[in-house]
Amino acid sequence: MFVIIGILVVLGAVVGGYLMEHGNLSVLIQPAEVVIIFGAAIGSLIIAAPPKVLSMIVKSFGKLFSSRTMGKSGYLELLGLLYNIFSKIRKEGLISIEADIESPEKSPLFLKYKAVMSNHHAVSFLCDNLKVIISTNVPPYELDNLMELETDTHHHEAMIPAHNIARVADALPGLGIVAAVLGVVLTMGKISDPPEVLGESIGAALVGTFLGVLMCYGFVGPVATNLEAKVTEDGVSFQIIRISLVSFVGGSAPQMAVEFGRRAIPTSDRPSFNELEETVRKK
Numbered sequence: 561m562f563v564i565i566g567i568l569v570v571l572g573a574v575v576g577g578y579l580m581e582h583g584n585l586s587v588l589i590q591p592a593e594v595v596i597i598f599g600a601a602i603g604s605l606i607i608a609a610p611p612k613v614l615s616m617i618v619k620s621f622g623k624l625f626s627s628r629t630m631g632k633s634g635y636l637e638l639l640g641l642l643y644n645i646f647s648k649i650r651k652e653g654l655i656s657i658e659a660d661i662e663s664p665e666k667s668p669l670f671l672k673y674k675a676v677m678s679n680h681h682a683v684s685f686l687c688d689n690l691k692v693i694i695s696t697n698v699p700p701y702e703l704d705n706l707m708e709l710e711t712d713t714h715h716h717e718a719m720i721p722a723h724n725i726a727r728v729a730d731a732l733p734g735l736g737i738v739a740a741v742l743g744v745v746l747t748m749g750k751i752s753d754p755p756e757v758l759g760e761s762i763g764a765a766l767v768g769t770f771l772g773v774l775m776c777y778g779f780v781g782p783v784a785t786n787l788e789a790k791v792t793e794d795g796v797s798f799q800i801i802r803i804s805l806v807s808f809v810g811g812s813a814p815q816m817a818v819e820f821g822r823r824a825i826p827t828s829d830r831p832s833f834n835e836l837e838e839t840v841r842k843k
Contacts, residue, residue: 563624563786570778587760593768596739597775601728604735609724620721623790624783630797632829634675636839638682638797639818639831641673642804643840645690646814654694661687661694682797685710689805700810707802714798718791726784729776736772740765799824815840 579585609617630638648656648669660667664683670676677683689707692698698706743765750761804821808814815837822836831839 561625563783566782567779574774574778587763588767588770590764590767590771593739593743593764593771596742597732597735597768597772600735600738601732604731605724605728608727613720613724617721617724620725620787624786629793630675630679630829632831632835635796635800635822635825635829636831636835637673637675638800639804639821639836640839640842641670641676642686642801642821643814643818644669646804646808646817649808650814657690658694661690679794679797681714681794682801685714685798686801686805689801693805693809698809700806703809704802704806707798707805711795711798711802715791715795718794719788722784722787722791725780725787729780729784732772732776732780733769734772736769736775739768739772743768796825796829 575585578588605617606614645657645660657669660669664670664687665677670683685707688710689703692703692706743761747758747761747765750757800821803824804817807820808817812820818836818840819833822830822833825831
């Protein structure tokens with residue numbers, strides 16, 4: 561929703577300001593310039609990105625318009641799930657959660673937390689590392705290194721679409737200049753025409769530069785920044801799981817382990833100590 565609002569604000573400001581100066585909108589409608597700039601941009605992306613990366617970029621646009629975020633309530637659910645898992649392990653032993661982590665989508669323990677279950681990567685990350693804890697007597701520092709490696713790998717892979725889109729944004733002003741230069745070349749062929757014809761031709765050529773700069777800084781660049789922010793936000797769940805698991809394996813009580821996890825949440829979404837305690841008691 562906010563992305564759509566932003567697009568409308570950019571268009572409204574640019575077009576509105578142009579009309580305030582009594583500009584002629586028909587001058588800005590140059591299909592050939594659009595074909596040159598966007599065709600070249602898409603082509604350069606195809607050259608730079610393997611098919612797997614192109615597929616990731618296409619899928620990432622779904623996240624752009626999605627309003628799904630963990631937020632305070634989602635983080636509380638994650639902490640509540642971790643507390644329940646840790647408490648069950650303390651009371652019944654590590655083997656007691658084996659069935660839960662093998663099929664979390666069928667586990668009553670997991671199904672109570674819908675916000676967590678909607679984040680498939682985080683659930684997979686949690687279950688895989690619980691399997692490691694069950695199958696091996698791993699020291700806390702080794703478990704921490706293992707989870708840090710996976711977290712970094714996931715973050716790097718998730719950032720690939722944003723980085724590729726950012727490169728396209730950086731190229732757009734240059735491609736706009738390419739369109740403008742081609743327009744000037746065409747204008748030189750009309751050098752003997754009246755000034756009115758030359759002015760119209762030069763104006764059409766400059767539209768290419770205008771479109772390239774506008775798309776770079778007004779649309780494509782902000783899209784890349786938005787995707788980066790979403791990837792960073794998704795990484796918070798991984799940090800919570802990592803810190804809580806390491807703390808629990810290191811000997812902390814369940815409530816203390818999830819308190820360590822709570823501290824990894826950004827302050828804007830971090831639940832208070834009392835909110836966490838109330839959630840733990842309810843669950």
